Amino acid sequence: MLDITTERNNGIAILRLTGRVISSSARSFEERLLTLVAEGETRFALDFHHCEFIDSSGIRVLLILLKKLNAASGALAVFGVSGHIMQVFTIAGLARLFRIEESEAAAVAALG
């Protein structure tokens, strides 16, 4: 349902999401992120190019990540956000909490 691959770019954890972030996939997404946080990652960029859909359980995971990162003086950016997901982010007021960037390069620069 949701496939996540992790890469690194300039010391930033890049997570590419493919599929849907909904209640059934949110848990593994959360575990993946929290494991990375526990391993000391503090800067995250999430790639939404191939993410079709996110619901409130998915938003919740982003907010959990954000709280952890705030506590660790880290930061979060997202990129490749379009259509439905952008609308969800906008409605939920999330643009006030993390950077929404056009491209991976812009996200990495924003976190750098």
Add this chain to the structure above:
Amino acid sequence: MMTMSSRSRDTLQREMSIKILVVDDEPDLELLVRQRFRKKIQQQDYQFLFAPNGVEALTVLDRERDVEIVLSDINMPQMDGLTLLNRLREAPVNPIMKSIIVSAYGDLENIRTAMNRGAFDFVTKPIDFNDLEITIEKTRDLQSMLKLAQSEREQLVAIQHELTVARRIQQSILPKQIPPQTNGQEFGLHANMIAAKEVGGDFYDFFMIDPRRLGFVIGDVSGKGVPAAIFMAMSRTIIRATALRGLPPGECLTIVNGLLAEDSDSAMFVTVFYGVLHLDTGEMEFTNAGHNIPYVLHADGSLEPIPGTNGLVLGIIEGVSYEQARMHLLPGDSVFLFTDGVTEAMEVDGGMYGEERLEALLPSLGSTQPELLVQGVFDDVRLYATGAPQSDDITCLALRYRS
């Protein structure tokens, strides 16, 4: 699922010793059993109890309710093994207990009778202890599976119970009637919810702040089940209590957010639209905290989205302040609020209902009557999602301003 089951079965076997009751009038047998299974007894893998006949066996079983295997001879004084089998079917023994019968070699008639009376297996005399051990282990395997099935069934019952609790919490906080003060003269209001099997955390509320101001709320809590239901009940109560102080919506949700965010480390949140309708003027003040954009359906049939107020979902970040905006309703205009259970309702092959369909539907219903709007949307969503399971609560609230 498979791997988990077999793992817990192994754990079950390793951790628990098995209690075996040997029923035989031959006094030497006890010594023999203790010798042959010395290791198993030392390792506390097997525990043996002994009884010389069926009557005493029943006494032991009445005292030791955790006996799991009865190994019984057939010919014994006072009560024979076949009678014992009959009595075991009625006795209040461990439900997973199994009996193994010891018979003379080739005594098929007694063996058949024993099996028909519920014996699980048999061994023949003279007892081959290797064979007996295999038989005991085979019995044990089956019992482990039975135990596992039982605990899974219990878990299922617990989950179902939790679902019931969550649904009750949700149902109990929904208002049952429209505020009676106004007698429905100045506005009409209708709301309904179809709860998902696993409660999704939707709620709605409405109340008179004072005789001239109606407050109305729709909300959706993240997460599901009992935690979502509790957070929902808390959110609804805090919103109502704060709103009844008569504060403007922005200020009200700023306070609510502070209270909800104070000790929420589980990152639970709630999206809320809170509106206040001034009955004298048709003025509507509102704040949208991360909720789906509602609509005004004008009396002339045109549809207008209610602009967002840049509000973050409630309960996450302390110290955020919420803005409000206002709109003017004319007599006959209706406000239509809904949760994402409507627009994210899925059809069988995974498509979503979506805003476009809702925006096309609302004006086509040909009325701004609250009941008709809510019912019309429910009917259309049901039509769209026919055959697909409902994964989230579906909630709508419609409010029509009359004069």
